[in-house]
Amino acid sequence: MAAAADVPALRWGVMGCANIAKKNVKAIKAAAGNTLVAVASRSQERAAAWAAEQGLDTESGAVTAHGSYDELLADERVQAVYMPLPTTMHLEWVRKAAAAGKHVLVEKPVAVCAADLRLMAEACAAAGVVLMDGVMFMHHERLPRMGALLGAGELGAAERVVSGFSFPADKAFLEGDIRVKADCDPLGCVGDLGWYNVRFSLWAFGYEMPERVSAVTSRWTDGGRVPTETSATLVFSGGRHSTFACGFHTAFSQWAEVGTSGGLLRLEDFVVAAGPDSVRYTVRRPGGLIDDARRVAPVTETETEVLGCNQEASMFESFAACVRAGAASEAAAFWPEISLKTQLVVDAIMQSSKEGGKLVDVAPVSV
Amino acid sequence: MAAAADVPALRWGVMGCANIAKKNVKAIKAAAGNTLVAVASRSQERAAAWAAEQGLDTESGAVTAHGSYDELLADERVQAVYMPLPTTMHLEWVRKAAAAGKHVLVEKPVAVCAADLRLMAEACAAAGVVLMDGVMFMHHERLPRMGALLGAGELGAAERVVSGFSFPADKAFLEGDIRVKADCDPLGCVGDLGWYNVRFSLWAFGYEMPERVSAVTSRWTDGGRVPTETSATLVFSGGRHSTFACGFHTAFSQWAEVGTSGGLLRLEDFVVAAGPDSVRYTVRRPGGLIDDARRVAPVTETETEVLGCNQEASMFESFAACVRAGAASEAAAFWPEISLKTQLVVDAIMQSSKEGGKLVDVAPVSV
Structure with missing residues (x-):
């Protein structure tokens, strides 16, 4: 779905330089109504090098390469975080992202167990941010x-x-x-x-x-x-x-x-x-x-x-639509619920x- | 495989008029080195009607329609029995067939449990007759x-x-x-x-x-x-x-x-x-x-x-080859063993x- 022309694009930060993030950087670029403004790794050098590898423009300041995940969450330009971190790190960083008011698209599996997932969902609901898992096939029009x-x-x-x-x-x-x-x-x-x-x-x-x-x-x-x-x-x-x-x-x-x-x-x-x-x-x-x-x-x-x-781009477009509809909307509330079921x-x-x-x-x- | 021209065809009796027997009557007709000489049901009328339905010539005496399974086993022309009876009847009738010196091709599942299958295999081995299950895909050349x-x-x-x-x-x-x-x-x-x-x-x-x-x-x-x-x-x-x-x-x-x-x-x-x-x-x-x-x-x-x-015909041809090789041959002994494994x-x-x-x-x- 195309974003309305008068709605500014949703601004993404990528938390972690996992291989899977490469395809989602491409997807964010291809997704209408979405833009990438930051990447983070555990060192600034690594983040900058990875950003350059993905063809992201850090020279002009269009994309910021952060040297820590906390810096990414402190970046006021970032509205939503794509999180391809190892599963055991999701609970900590989803809660931190929610506390920072960032919407979260988290790679699957969302959590190591349902109890953790409930904590993440509660944190996101309390902060009014959208939580979705990275199951791209769900967003294909087929x-x-x-x-x-x-x-x-x-x-x-x-x-x-x-x-x-x-x-x-x-x-x-x-x-x-x-x-x-x-x-x-x-x-x-x-x-x-x-x-x-x-x-x-x-x-x-x-x-x-x-x-x-x-x-x-x-x-x-x-x-x-x-x-x-x-x-x-x-x-x-x-x-x-x-x-x-x-x-x-x-x-x-x-x-x-x-x-x-x-x-x-x-x-x-x-x-x-x-x-x-x-x-x-x-x-x-x-x-x-x-x-x-x-x-x-x-x-x-x-x-x-x-x-x-393009199912990956479509996922980010769905996500942006959920953000616009609000975390409490039916469209947005669907995702943490089916994550929990899964x-x-x-x-x-x-x-x-x-x-x-x-x-x-x-x-x-x-x- | 074609039977050698000087080997007489293996003479089959069909024990029971199950639906599945229809395809195996066709298969016996199509199989080189095999011929159908008798069918049996629990009544002579039913056996004769079923034989006629399958286009079998009972008028000339080429095929005999027996009114009981015991009569089929007593038929000296019959060398091998195809048995599509309900599974719970297999133990009794495989043992009777073996005792009558008839080779047996039994429909799957062979037995209700492995203990029964062992008894069947032992009876067939003791009588020197071949025992094979009706898994036709095993005989396809693919x-x-x-x-x-x-x-x-x-x-x-x-x-x-x-x-x-x-x-x-x-x-x-x-x-x-x-x-x-x-x-x-x-x-x-x-x-x-x-x-x-x-x-x-x-x-x-x-x-x-x-x-x-x-x-x-x-x-x-x-x-x-x-x-x-x-x-x-x-x-x-x-x-x-x-x-x-x-x-x-x-x-x-x-x-x-x-x-x-x-x-x-x-x-x-x-x-x-x-x-x-x-x-x-x-x-x-x-x-x-x-x-x-x-x-x-x-x-x-x-x-x-x-x-x-034609995998069904091929099964009867394999069976006839086992009979010619003898029940103790490697080719014949393979079948009760994989039936038992199954x-x-x-x-x-x-x-x-x-x-x-x-x-x-x-x-x-x-x-």
Whole structure:
């Protein structure tokens, strides 16, 4: 969505020079109604060098390179903070950002547990600032189009949602990346990848919460504390079912499928769009078995191409719209709530993993 | 494989007029070195009517329609029995068939539990007759071709195997079909569909057994005794992982994917071939993320078409070859062993399902 011409652009500061921040710097530049005014690292030199690498103009003062996160939060030009810090740092810095009156877009997983996420959400609500997680696929225009097919739509309600998300990490990653260090990202593959799988399932079931969760983590690292290969089953009311597998040991793949009794909605690129300007979703209506079960009837397949959406830029545009609508608005309040739902499911996955696959109840959203 | 011209065709009797028998009557007709000489039902009239329906010539005496299973086993022309009876009847009738000196091709699931399967295998071994389960995809010529890609092949070893198998049953099926009656097929969707999922995983891991299994059954029928929606995770040594979902509530689908660290082998029709004369498998080599994680690199995809294989006929040809080689031959002994492996995993799935997803050890193959 384009910002109204008379509304000044939302001014962003980037807190931390993580790799993922590179794509979001590009996204902020590409997003209507958003502008980047500051970056911060733990040293001024590093912040300046990183800013230069991203082609940001620190010479003219258009972008300030701060030598600490506190300086970034003290920067009066900064209205909103993009936070790609390690997960264990989110609670401290989201609360500090809120206290400084800055809106926050925080990378997933939002927190190491739901109790922390509640504290963050409370801090942001009290300060009247927007809190959103960095799940960019939520902002692609194909999502509402696909959503219209489900529920009361042409395909009907989801019966089973299955997804997979993997990439093959090398030895160095598995031993030293922050995403496999218990003191940085203790949720490992469940936080880094599974967060998306869980979110997709929640989306497909209309944000209904699963009742129970069973999960198996078959590989751990960092002294058996951080999961690197996990699968989970989410059981929804009436026995509707979602399963996914995520991990750092299999070739890159990111597919998702929503099955209803009459058809299947399938994506080969549910998290990262295959191309920013052309993504597809496929609707399959299988004919079942024919010839006395010897052959399969042809599948009626509809491929839909959706053009002209850069999901990362769209995320920042959604965020700016929430800021304009106010943190208490329905549009803005949606995000911490679904973050919390996602986190509650992730927490149950971690608990079940540690308890050897046992089905565990998912904690209630309201406490 | 073609039978040698001087070897007489293996003479089959079909025990029971189940729907699935229709496709296997066609398969026996199509299979080189095999011929159908008898069918049996619990009444002679039904057997004769069913035989006529299948276009079998009972008038000339080429095919005999028997009014009981015992008569079929007493028929000296019959050398091998195809048994599509309800699972709970397999133990009795496989043992009777073996005692009558008949080779047996039994529909899956072979038994309600591994203890019963061991009794069947022992009876067949003692009688010197071949025992094979009706998993036709095992006999498609694409399987060895795909297998050559794994392990020491181009793709490397399987890290994760994922599959799905579903069809949408109607209310009548869910309340009354033999596949959902505890006294006929107490394994429900796990026996009817999951048997194939488990077999595919075992195949992909070179028939290595999983160490532990966790499963969730979220829908049961027949008084909560028979599963109709189940997912499972199989954990192999070193934390390699397999997951699948099967059930009677989602649109027809039967896909399987073997992930290695470098690529993915994918089938959209792993159980029932899309066409008897043309099936495909796809090898994907994903390029991962590019453009600072904003886009996905193109996937190198190889579709391989395999022509000229009717997997059902091929199964009967394999069976006849086992009979010629002798029940004690390596070729023949393979089948009861992988049936037992499959059953042991199925048993663990049922146990874990009943114990709320808890990881359970898989019982050893040798006891």
